Amino acid sequence: MADAEPAQDVGLLLADADTTAAEDRSRRSRSVLACVWKWTALALLALATLLSLPLLAYTRRQRLPGVLVSEDGERQLAVMLHPERHNRRRPTVLLFNWTVTQGLRAPDGVEKMVYLVNDLFPGPTLEARSGDRIVVDVVNGLSSEGIALHWHGLRMERHNVMDGAVGFTQCAVKPGQSFVYDFTIGHDEHGTFWWHGHGQMQRGDGLFGGLVVHPPAVDWDDDDDDDDEALLLVGDWFHRSQTHVLSWYAQDGSLGNEPVPDSLLINGRGRFDCSKAVPARPVVCESPKLDPVFAHRSETGRTRVRVVNTGSVAGLSLAVDGASLQTVAVDGACAVRHGPESSVGVLYPGERVDVLLKWTDERRRLPRVHVYLDDE
Numbered sequence: 001m002a003d004a005e006p007a008q009d010v011g012l013l014l015a016d017a018d019t020t021a022a023e024d025r026s027r028r029s030r031s032v033l034a035c036v037w038k039w040t041a042l043a044l045l046a047l048a049t050l051l052s053l054p055l056l057a058y059t060r061r062q063r064l065p066g067v068l069v070s071e072d073g074e075r076q077l078a079v080m081l082h083p084e085r086h087n088r089r090r091p092t093v094l095l096f097n098w099t100v101t102q103g104l105r106a107p108d109g110v111e112k113m114v115y116l117v118n119d120l121f122p123g124p125t126l127e128a129r130s131g132d133r134i135v136v137d138v139v140n141g142l143s144s145e146g147i148a149l150h151w152h153g154l155r156m157e158r159h160n161v162m163d164g165a166v167g168f169t170q171c172a173v174k175p176g177q178s179f180v181y182d183f184t185i186g187h188d189e190h191g192t193f194w195w196h197g198h199g200q201m202q203r204g205d206g207l208f209g210g211l212v213v214h215p216p217a218v219d220w221d222d223d224d225d226d227d228d229e230a231l232l233l234v235g236d237w238f239h240r241s242q243t244h245v246l247s248w249y250a251q252d253g254s255l256g257n258e259p260v261p262d263s264l265l266i267n268g269r270g271r272f273d274c275s276k277a278v279p280a281r282p283v284v285c286e287s288p289k290l291d292p293v294f295a296h297r298s299e300t301g302r303t304r305v306r307v308v309n310t311g312s313v314a315g316l317s318l319a320v321d322g323a324s325l326q327t328v329a330v331d332g333a334c335a336v337r338h339g340p341e342s343s344v345g346v347l348y349p350g351e352r353v354d355v356l357l358k359w360t361d362e363r364r365r366l367p368r369v370h371v372y373l374d375d376e
Contacts (some may be wrong), residue, residue, distance in 0.1 A: 074296060075291045075295065076292050076293060077269055077290075077292065078230040078231070078232060078267070078305075079210065079230060079232075079233075080228065080229070081125075081127060081230060081231055082127060083127075083214045083226060083229055086132075087214045087216055087217040091129065091130070091132050091187075092132060092133070093132070093133045093135060094133070095135045096124070096126070096134075096135070097118075097136075098123070098137070098139065099117070099141045100115060100117055100138065100140055100142060100207065101115075101142065102114065102115055102116065103119070103121075106284075106285075106286070107121065107206075107237065107269060107270055108237060108262075108264075108265060108269070108270035108271055108272040109271060109274065109285050110272050110277075110283045110285045111283070111285075112205075112241075114205055114206035116206070120209075121268050122206060122208055122233055122268045123207065123208060124209050125209055125212070125231060126211045127212050128212070128213050130187050130215055131184070131185060131216075133182070133183070133184045134181070134183055135181070135182045136149070136180070136181040136182075137180050138173065138178060138180070140173045140174060140175050140178065141175075141176075143175055144175060145175065145200065145202070146166070146172025146173055146175070146199055147202065148170055148173060149195055149196070149197060150163060150164035150195065150196055150198035151163070151181075151193065151195050151211065152350065153191070153193035153211075153332050153352070154183075155189060159182075162182060164181070165198055166198055166199045189213060189333070190213040190214060190332075190333050191213060191329060191332030191334075191354070192212055192231075192307075192329070192352040192353075193211040193212070193213065194208060194209065194211050195208065195209055195210075195211050201241070201242035201243050201245075201246060203242075204311075205241055210233055210306075212229075212306060215333075227300050227303060227304050227356070228298035228300075228302075229303070230303055230304070230306070231267075231305075231308070232267060232293070232307045233267050233310045234264070234267075234309060234311070234316060234371060235308075235312070235314075235316075235349065236261030236263070236264060236311035236313060236314040236316075236373065237263040237264060237270060238259065238261055238263075238312070239272075239283055240281070242312065245259050258313050261312075261313065264373065266293060266369075269290060270290070271287055271288060272285065272287065273287065274286065292366040294320075295366065301358060302357065302358050303356075304328070304354060305325075305357050306353075306354050307344075307352065307353050309348060309349050309350065309351050309352070314374055315348040315349070315374035316346065316372060317344065317371070318343060318344050318345060318347070318370070318371055318372075319343035319370040319372075320368075320369050320370070321368045321369075321370070322362075322367045323358060323360055323361075323367060324340035324342065324358045325340065325341055325343060325344050326338060326339065326340040326356040327341075327344055327353060327355050328354050328355065329353070330352065330353050330354070332352065340356075340358065343370075345374075348374075
C-alpha cells in the first residue's frame with residue numbers, strides 16, 4: 001500500500017500537468033484569437049477610414065451649398081459657367097448620379113424643409129453642348145413622396161418617355177427606387193434651360209437647378225477671349241411649404257387672392273427681415289450676411305447673364321447698378337435684336353432670358369443688383 005500512494009501521487013501530478021498544459025493551450029488559443037480579432041478590427045477600421053476620406057472631402061466641399069466662388073477666389077452668388085469646356089469639343093456622354101433627399105435649410109435666414117440633390121440646394125447646374133447625351137441616375141431618397149424630373153425647355157425629340165411629366169410620360173419614382181433619365185440633346189439645340197421636379201409641389205420647395213446647353217464654337221482654333229457667362233436662378237420664396245400655400249389658396253377664405261411671397265432668392269440665397277415675420281406664424285429666423293451677386297468684372301467688360309425665373313407666382317424685372325443690359329435671347333435660343341437698356345423684364349415663372357451685361361461705371365467695386373417683383 002505504501003507503493004500505491006506514490007503511484008497515485010504521480011498519477012495526480014500527471015493529471016495536473018495535463019490539466020495545466022490544456023489550460024495553457026486554451027489561454028494561448030484565446031490570446032491568439034484575441035490578437036487576431038484585435039488586428040482584424042484595426043484593419044477594418046483603417047479600411048473604413050480610407051474609404052470614407054472621399055466622402056469626408058465631399059462633405060467639406062458641400063458644407064455651404066449655394067455659396068459660390070468667382071474666378072479670382074471671391075465669394076459671390078452668381079454661378080460662373082464654363083462654355084470653353086464644352087463648345088470646343090465633340091459631343092459626348094455626360095453621366096450624373098443624383099440622390100434626392102430633404103433637409104432643414106435657411107436660404108434667406110428662415111429655416112424650412114427643402115429638397116436637396118446630393119445635399120445641394122438648389123440642385124446641381126448641368127452644363128453641356130449641342131448633341132451631348134445626358135444620363136442622370138436619380139435615386140429617390142425621400143421617405144414617402146414620389147419624384148420625377150422635367151427638363152424644362154428641351155424638345156426631347158425621340159425621348160418623350162424621359163420628359164418627366166408624372167401621369168403623362170412616366171410614373172413617379174417611388175421612395176427607395178431609382179430611375180435613369182437618358183436622352184440626347186438636339187445638334188441644333190442650345191440655350192438657357194432648367195430642370196425641376198414635376199411631381200406634387202416639390203419644385204417650389206427647392207427641387208430645381210440650372211441647365212445650360214452651349215453651342216459649338218464656330219472656330220475651335222480661335223484663342224480670342226470669350227465673354228464671361230453667369231447663371232442666375234431667381235424666384236419668389238415662401239416660408240411655408242408649397243402644399244400649405246396651395247391649400248390656403250384653394251380655400252374660400254382666400255377670396256381668389258394669390259398668395260404673397262415672403263422673400264426672394266438668387267441661386268438659393270436671400271435675406272429676410274426677421275422683424276417682418278407674421279406673429280401668427282412664428283419662424284426660426286436669423287438674417288444672414290449676403291454675398292455680392294458679382295464679385296468681379298470680366299476682362300472684356302461684358303458678361304452674358306443667363307436668368308431663369310424659378311419662382312411660383314411672381315414675375316420679375318432685373319437691373320444692375322453701373323451696367324447696361326441688352327437682351328440677346330429668350331426661352332432658350334430664341335435670338336432677339338434689342339438695344340441696351342437699364343433693366344429687363346417682366347420675366348414670369350419658367351421663363352428665361354439671356355442678357356449681355358456691359359459695365360458702364362468702372363468705379364463700382366461691387367455693383368448692386370436690383371430685382372423687382374411684378375405687382376400683378
